[in-house]
Amino acid sequence: MPEADARHALGALLVRVAKADGAYLFQEIEEIDHLLADIYALNAVEAAKMRAECEKLEGAMPDTHELADVLTTAISTGERDMFVRALWKVADADGQRHEREQQVVAIATQTFGMAPEAAAALRD
Template sequence: MFERIIARLRAPAADFTSMPEADARHALGALLVRVAKADGAYLFQEIEEIDLLLADLYNLNAVEAARMRAECEKLEDAMPDTDELAHILSCDVTSGECDNLVSALWKVADADGLRHDTEEKVVAIATRGFGMSPEAAAALRA
């Protein structure tokens, strides 16, 4: 018995976050993560904003939202094409929901208090995937 315990302690840490399905909920979370990482810094303020948005959008508690964000981080890492993430999401949202999703992307982009061109580019790619004009997307930021 002790040998098994010692073997488990010496084994590399298991990755407890599984790869989620590429559904609309996780695609949105992955896009939120992608916006946050676009400037090369994935800051606490951005992570906190993502967790708050996921909790609000999907009626999750703090632990569930953090778990979902971790799953979305995996999906974001596995899917390098932002257009593909936007397409998955656009298939399951109405035009009214689209405004809320774009607003969520802007909230993450602005969470660190700085404006970065790289974050704006990710939002632009996503909104184009939703079929939204750049002017409409910019209006949602204000």
């Protein structure tokens, strides 16, 4: 089990958003790998390995607030906005907006202390 640090908590939230609609699709996995590679300067293999670790963490931490709280205490406002954009990218990766995915993003952004309007603006 990976440590529940900010890097893995973000990855676990990305996985949680992707799985929220009951389908964990290739497009979502690919987007998560791409985001992890970009955010943390990883190569493709390192990003896939990190995502696999994050999948384990996501399964072990059922509370979305708890995952988001790990990030809240470890990130700056600028990073928070970047992470919220990343959550929206995964939510939109399959070309559809599912209510359950939006709910996970809403829980995370609420935990970050972000107003719903601000989170919606980062989506668009």
